[in-house]
Amino acid sequence: MEKFSSxxxxxxxLRRSNVDTDQIIPAVYLKRITRTGFEDGLFSAxxxxxxxxxxxxxxxxxxxxxxxxxxxxxxSREHAVWALQNYGFKVIIGSRFGDIFRNNAGKxxxxxxxxxxxxxxxxxxxxxxxxxxxxxxxxxxxxxxxGDGTEIGFEIDDFTRHxxxxxxxxxxxxxxxxxxxxxxxxxxxxxxxxxxxxRTADTIA
Amino acid sequence: MGKTLSEKVWDAHVVRxxxxxxxxxxxxxxxxHEVTSPQAFEGLRLAGRPVRxxxxxxxxxxxxxxxxxxxxxxxxxxxxxxxxxLRQNAxxxxxxxxxxxxxxxxxxxxxxxxxxxxxxxxxxxxxxSHTSTHGAFGALAFGIGTSEVEHVxxxxxxxxxxxxxxxxxxxxxxxxxxxxxxxxxxxxxxxxTGGGAGYIVEYRGSTVESLSMExxxxxxxxxxxxxxxxxxxxxxxxxFAYLKGRPHAPQGEDWDKAVEYWSSLKTDDDATFxxxxxxxxxxxxxxxxxxxxxxxxxxLGGVVPExxxxxxxxxxxxxxxxxEYMALTPGxxxxxxxxxxxxxxxxxNGRIEDLRLAxxxxxxxxxxxxxxxxxxxxxxxxRLQAEEEGLDKVFLDFGAEWRxxxxxxxxxxxxxxxxxxxxxxxxxxxxxxxxxGKGGRTHLVSPAVAAATxxxxxxxxxxxx
Numbered sequence: 001m002e003k004f005s006s007x008x009x010x011x012x013x014l015r016r017s018n019v020d021t022d023q024i025i026p027a028v029y030l031k032r033i034t035r036t037g038f039e040d041g042l043f044s045a046x047x048x049x050x051x052x053x054x055x056x057x058x059x060x061x062x063x064x065x066x067x068x069x070x071x072x073x074x075x076s077r078e079h080a081v082w083a084l085q086n087y088g089f090k091v092i093i094g095s096r097f098g099d100i101f102r103n104n105a106g107k108x109x110x111x112x113x114x115x116x117x118x119x120x121x122x123x124x125x126x127x128x129x130x131x132x133x134x135x136x137x138x139x140x141x142x143x144x145x146x147g148d149g150t151e152i153g154f155e156i157d158d159f160t161r162h163x164x165x166x167x168x169x170x171x172x173x174x175x176x177x178x179x180x181x182x183x184x185x186x187x188x189x190x191x192x193x194x195x196x197x198x199r200t201a202d203t204i205a
Numbered sequence: 206m207g208k209t210l211s212e213k214v215w216d217a218h219v220v221r222x223x224x225x226x227x228x229x230x231x232x233x234x235x236x237x238h239e240v241t242s243p244q245a246f247e248g249l250r251l252a253g254r255p256v257r258x259x260x261x262x263x264x265x266x267x268x269x270x271x272x273x274x275x276x277x278x279x280x281x282x283x284x285x286x287x288x289x290x291l292r293q294n295a296x297x298x299x300x301x302x303x304x305x306x307x308x309x310x311x312x313x314x315x316x317x318x319x320x321x322x323x324x325x326x327x328x329x330x331x332x333x334s335h336t337s338t339h340g341a342f343g344a345l346a347f348g349i350g351t352s353e354v355e356h357v358x359x360x361x362x363x364x365x366x367x368x369x370x371x372x373x374x375x376x377x378x379x380x381x382x383x384x385x386x387x388x389x390x391x392x393x394x395x396x397x398t399g400g401g402a403g404y405i406v407e408y409r410g411s412t413v414e415s416l417s418m419e420x421x422x423x424x425x426x427x428x429x430x431x432x433x434x435x436x437x438x439x440x441x442x443x444x445f446a447y448l449k450g451r452p453h454a455p456q457g458e459d460w461d462k463a464v465e466y467w468s469s470l471k472t473d474d475d476a477t478f479x480x481x482x483x484x485x486x487x488x489x490x491x492x493x494x495x496x497x498x499x500x501x502x503x504x505l506g507g508v509v510p511e512x513x514x515x516x517x518x519x520x521x522x523x524x525x526x527x528x529e530y531m532a533l534t535p536g537x538x539x540x541x542x543x544x545x546x547x548x549x550x551x552x553x554n555g556r557i558e559d560l561r562l563a564x565x566x567x568x569x570x571x572x573x574x575x576x577x578x579x580x581x582x583x584x585x586x587x588r589l590q591a592e593e594e595g596l597d598k599v600f601l602d603f604g605a606e607w608r609x610x611x612x613x614x615x616x617x618x619x620x621x622x623x624x625x626x627x628x629x630x631x632x633x634x635x636x637x638x639x640x641x642g643k644g645g646r647t648h649l650v651s652p653a654v655a656a657a658t659x660x661x662x663x664x665x666x667x668x669x670x
Contacts, residue, residue, distance in 0.1 A: 016522075017520070018523055020498070022635065022639060026617075027640075032283065033247070045638060045643065073399070078352060079351075100348055103349070170356055171359045180220050181220055193324055
């Protein structure tokens with residue numbers, strides 16, 4: 001994973017709540033076996049609408065998404081994160097997120113910052129007054145700096161922030177504790193099920 | 206102080222705990238399907254890593270598979286490629302797979318319990334948000350993304366921050382015609398789609414205790430629809446009776462040891478939850494959704510709400526958009542809403558008990574003019590069982606389509622989709638915009654309501670017939 005410390009980009013207001021991962025990318029777009037190429041499916045139901053925010057000149061090249069509450073609820077599809085990244089988004093700032101989506105984002109290197117609903121409104125108002133103007137997201141300081149110099153704090157948990165700043169690979173980190181895993185395995189209850197050798201209703205009949 | 210059920214299961218799986226870091230949890234069972242796994246296996250390949258515990262891993266094909274002509278090559282080349290990729294990955298990494306045409310293929314959350322690999326006290330994950338289903342057995346089960354799938358394949362563990370605990374106390378006898386699905390739809394309407402965010406939920410109380418395993422799975426299945434990390438229920442005699450004799454259930458002395466351990470998996474009397482919610486089951490009626498998230502539910506006897514009925518401006522705006530998308534007018538009685546499609550199936554309501562209930566309503570009747578009904582068993586075994594009981598004949602005589610097992614129209618990834626503007630009564634779990642097909646409109650219902658609706662052509666309960 002690439003290291004992330006700060007990002008300067010155009011914020012995009014997505015004035016909708018409950019944008020579930022089916023809205024971010026519908027199931028029919030999930031058939032690829034790569035992590036790339038999902039940008040076409042991003043917000044596909046809305047992309048043909050000329051009024052949709054990403055079709056407006058000021059926001060076409062946006063890289064910081066500011067949605068309403070409960071963004072990324074529903075399906076666990078990490079494709080939703082990939083679609084946002086494939087399109088060019090680096091940061092999502094909102095007041096409440098689906099749990100699995102936020103986890104997936106952290107693993108894939110998409111920064112998700114949490115602010116109050118009032119702050120989301122403040123950001124939307126700022127963008128209305130200054131469409132297309134870049135803002136700065138600083139992960140080290142956990143701040144958003146607007147073009148007029150206003151500084152706003154956001155929340156992200158320490159562990160995820162640390163991993164993003166260092167670009168750490170989760171699996172390598174866990175495998176450093178291989179000894180702990182093996183020790184745990186030695187204590188597992190013997191009657192816990194194993195999938196192999198395979199048993200089915202036919203083999204036991 | 207005592208522990209809650211979820212704390213007991215959590216604590217029993219901590220491999221490593223360190224200040225300022227999430228706990229590293231051991232995973233007892235990893236379920237895998239074709240849509241959320243290819244990039245994870247590819248990651249292993251690139252890093253030269255094996256699957257650490259193929260014997261704790263189980264794969265099947267369900268999301269992207271057809272429900273017709275299942276033994277022919279899959280027509281859509283990208284779908285075919287994805288399914289073939291899973292088969293190749295299973296072969297390369299030594300993972301057990303139940304493929305299309307296999308008697309044990311089916312929706313991943315149906316086949317785990319059916320094979321008996323879902324047991325109390327386990328940690329179970331899958332790259333699918335409805336993994337919460339397995340919580341009905343007293344397992345800690347939750348959905349994960351593809352990066353986490355790769356992590357579990359490589360390490361059989363997952364770093365997890367400990368959530369808060371919530372009790373949902375459901376007490377009283379369910380009125381006639383009210384099912385587990387109605388309970389969970391009513392709960393989500395009460396607490397909202399974000400109500401469970403940050404919590405592991407334990408469903409408890411006399412109503413839960415009197416439910417079958419199928420009903421319990423229906424409730425736990427929809428835990429994610431109100432944002433909960435996981436939903437659990439304490440294992441009891443009903444759980445043990447369901448598991449006894451299943452292919453992977455413990456046998457002989459192991460069975461006795463297991464039951465003794467499983468019996469300890471209940472919340473201690475002196476344990477406390479961070480939050481409690483009470484539901485009076487005696488006051489419930491059949492519940493249906495009108496809008497575009499599972500929290501948009503009302504009693505079947507109710508009406509489409511006004512946006513102004515909602516508290517916050519954001520909720521009002523969401524309701525307004527939902528009404529437009531659903532093409533509904535506030536004040537319309539729910540029973541006046543006509544449908545053109547009825548979908549019976551999914552990991553929420555695709556088990557044998559659901560099919561039996563629907564068949565008992567449909568028997569000797571005929572599908573309403575202009576209505577198409579799809580019956581999609583949750584697994585190949587459910588399909589075989591239903592055929593043994595003659596339910597397939599009931600559905601076919603009624604005029605429904607009798608399909609092969611899979612996720613099907615629940616998520617509209619395979620050819621089973623709504624067309625733009627079509628309206629469905631669906632026993633699935635999500636009524637999101639476009640979920641069942643672009644422009645399709647979904648009303649979530651119980652199997653009983655689905656069956657009655659297929660008879661009348663408008664949202665109905667069996668009592669209306």
